[in-house]
Amino acid sequence: MMIWRHIVVIFGIFCVTSAKFTDLENFIRVIGSLNSSDSAISYLNGSVYGKQPGTNLQKLFNFEGYNINRKLRQQDGSFLSLSREFVVYRQPNTSQILQVWINKWTNKANEIFYVANDPVNAVLDSPSPSQTLPHYRPQYLVYNADIVLEYPNPLSPDKYGNYSAGPIYDSVELFAFFANYIDLFNRTDSSIPMTGTWMRKSEYLPWMEMATTAGGLYYTTMAWKCNEGEGLSCVADDIMQLIKKYYPKYEYAPSKEEEPNETSWTVFKKVVDQRREAGLPDIIIPEVNTTSNSRTMSNDVDDRVLNLLYSWPLSMAVNGSAWSEIPGKQSICLFNINGNFQFDLEHLPEYNGYRVQLDGFLIVRDPKTGMILKNFTNPITGKNNTLPKPIVGLDFVFSKDSFYTMDIPSSKVVGLLGAQSSEGSHNSWSVNMINLIFPYSELSKSPPSAHFYGTLGSFSSWPTWMEMDDVPGNIVVKLTVSK
Template sequence: MDKFNLSRRESLGLAALATGLAAVPAVAGAHNKKSGVDFITKIDFKDPKWNRDVYARLDADIDPTKEKCGWIKGKAMGVRPNEKVRTLFGVEGFSFVRVKKLEDGSYRRMLREIVFYTDLETGEILTEWDNPYSNETVKVVPIANDPFNFTISEFLPEGPSYGGLNKDLRERKPFLQDWEYGPNGTMILNTGIDLMYPNALQPSKWVRESAGVMNRVSEHFIYVVEQKDVENPELTHIPHIGSWSRVTPWLPWMLMGTAEGQINYFTHFQTIPEGVAGLPAHLVKAARAMDEKWLSAPTEDYGPSLSSLEHYAREQTPAPVPAGWEPPKAPEAPAGFPPRKS
């Protein structure tokens, strides 16, 4: 299988479900020390410490001498009232992550990620894009987050603060995740977060970039793994494939202002064991042209951890506002729609 040309079925995480591999019995000992890192291997969905350890092994490699590379690819759709969902551009990128184990058994994960927008036909990385909603050519700004760090502990992460903008932090609860057993010796994890917080791009200043005073963002992930890997005391990282979806306001560089609508991302992802050598060459070349740092994980913890929206507010400048400019309008509803109630 060409790992950079996954079929629809494979990209949804179903390839692992068709392996036909039987699940192996649970490891007798609850903890592993063979790798020099102590972690729980005996599956227990109701144990916050097991959830902590297995999630850290998914998200990263808990051997602090190693870094994990992840690759992501998919598409971004535009959603407006009174018209079909429109596929706008491709999405492709990668991340590097490293963890440090803390004294209380938690893991501090330290990550850099970069995601490019691509032409739907050629796959080439876009530097400009013809916005079909506004009939304007705009400059494309990739996602480039350095860092995006948080602590993986036996308690549910309180949620990203985005430089203090997000005050709606989750209460302290045990870290219990949505796991289930799949067919053919697999396990499936569903996880995500739904947020509503003040926009770093306030419309009073960022007239053309801002979708409004608040950001409504949702991100959801599906991981598919093999049970035998979860229980393997030799694996400090658990190989996986999965999907990532995101609902977010119009991207600021689209210059849509407060126009009705949103962007939906639909992507698949997987671990790249070879690191840089296993990534598509065009991604590596583009990232290296920006900065060599994108090709490795942080070795120290620093911050703040911001999303692409906050980075945009710090790194870009507001676009000029032409006289008489208005946000692009969605089409009018067809006559007689919605139907009147009798």
């Protein structure tokens, strides 16, 4: 997850400094703590979806856990980030922690491997790109960290055929860390409350035994920092039971650097290798499928959020970037984007879901100079493409279980998560995600004066105007939004 060494800079940097702290120090205060004796806990909660070509997005799991980290200042002014992370997969209707999953595509029982990555370390010598929201009267600040991962797959196809999607590991991770602008610059605390969004596209998990089956997984979560000084009290009770019984080291952040970093792929490989050496089968299905803690998931949207979003028209400023994802090749930032959308939400009783319409304009800019583009020189094909008209209209339909809110008391906000997919002509497709954050203080205001912010993410086939039908891969777009 947080493999900071591979950060790809998408936006230009908005320098954020104060008399008290440097921009790097403020970044550390937002994502962790300047106090090296503290273990900062970044919690995450959301959903995992699967999609195969020509099919709609399917919700597979709820996804919940945390990263526990420590930041150590180095002599050169950088920070060494030491962390480990633990996340479980939940049954989406009952929220039970799963140990076995009946694969929706193969109808086979799969042994679930929790995310138990230790260590997850990095050297942070500069802050992620940042910007203030809204630009005309800053209330919030966001650091964006967008990561495209392309490296040799630890699970080589010749030795781990059932578990390997190929010789190259390919994924995209989109992080956004939001903090209150006034708190960041008026307070002297070593740690500042943070609420964030995390979106991810990846190959199937190795324990799903999907080999080279076409398709993959899409993650969307809210993330937040637990209150300083409260330890692991923010962690769900059933997760803490697992930690205390089987994973006690995840109660503390590491205190010294260890190598190499672990991922779900390397952890899976270690377990399989150990089992093979012991003469055991690669996969061992547990006798017990779920934990005993069961509760019905309502997947509701907070009435205060609905009251705000139903108040059409809502004008949202957007800005971000588009870049390439081609397996085995380094990602290229294609262009930057800024513009404005009118946000319109409609309840669809017959569909038991919601419809979101975004109408407005998007301006395309050169990622190096910031100049507005009328034509696009494609760095992948070398062609000179004519850009479409800047007026855009987007129409998304979300099922009820894929459009819901969660209360985040430690950040004093309500988070909204939405995920959906669309299929078009000529094998075109898109997976679209909306993660919005509504501060408590804004939900009590009248809709015209209320502010909210968040992230829009899209993974899709190449746009027709790019003339790239014969090029493998897809385009990735991430937009920071604010109202």
